[in-house]
Amino acid sequence: MPENPYAWIDKALTTIHKANWHRQVRAIASKAGPVVELEGRSQINFASNDYLGLAGDERTIAAAVAATQQYGTGSTGSRLLTGHRHLHRQLETAIAQWKQTEDAIVFSSGYLANLGAIAALTNPRDVILGDEYNHSSLLNGAKVSGAAVYTYSHADAADLQEKLQQYRCQYRRCLILTDSVFSMDGDLCPLPEIMDLAHKYSAMVMVDEAHATGIFGNSGSGTVEHFALSDHPPIQMGTLSKALASLGGYVAGSANLIDFLRNRAPSWIYTTGLSPADTAAALEAIAIARNEPQRREALWHNIRQITKKITEIISPVNARLKLLPSDSPILCLQMPDAQSVVAAGKTLQERGIFAAAVRPPTVPTSRLRFTVMATHQQQHLDSLLAAVKSIASH
């Protein structure tokens, strides 16, 4: 009998279990919002990326329903064949206007936007420099491109400069890749410094605005607006799936860049266009995000309150807990080890709080990760603070 060629999978799974790395899905049984029903229990939601609370908004839902009735459920093909509707172009135009760029292109997810754009912009004659904490889609985009890849220390412009000095001249093109808001820590990249260095060393920059779009800048367009870099912007990518409450990703930039991507990004050319429902929901979410700055204000109000109060709660009672520095709706309470973070996650769940217990290897240090929403009410914040207090006093 020849050996079962799939037997290795059983062994690999056993190893995953032994290392405590096994993950499982958990079903939410209600509409998106600050309170959800999870495994038969109502939970206050501090785990979602729906920062502005638009995924359950009646207007985004109505837009998705109307588009489905008009066009059907699927886009039925790739954008260059049968998958293109006027809706897609409207969405791309709305993104470009918001970002103050000449044009934009919408991919079927943010992950695909990064894979496609990075691979189109660089190849094995080029070098990519990326922050060590970059999102998986940036890392894999860099791999797919075949370019030489080097990482620099997290948010460290001085180290980036050293790497540019060391490697830039050995390669044809150089692309610097960074998250603008880091998804597992919530801090910001030093974008103005990165742009200065890029100019000095003739490097392209692509910034991943997944957790910044809808949240940073006066109009909510992201950190490029926040740092007033719109006159000489980096290539801006982002997702429609977080504050914009839908599904899909985008790249915004010059008309030539976008036209080039339409011709050279395989993850755009050879995949099915965004569904009419997703496209219409994102378009509506952008309109709301722009027209209702009070949502952003409510979000920042909540972020500031939670940050201040958690700091007040933990510092006098528990030196082993630490709120990691954050400039965003992503707040992380660092804990000494994986065991205590799992236990704390359980305590939260028992108290009706849904938050992520994040452990190595996803992140270097174990932590509870809370994401704040514009639609969290005072009573939701109070419940979280009471739960943190109980964890801190254990």
Ligand SMILES: *Cc1c(COP(=O)(O)O)cnc(C)c1O
């Ligand atoms: C979520 C995320 C993505 C991927 O976006 P999707 O639209 O969910 O595929 C890319 N980059 C960062 C930093 C993210 O957090």
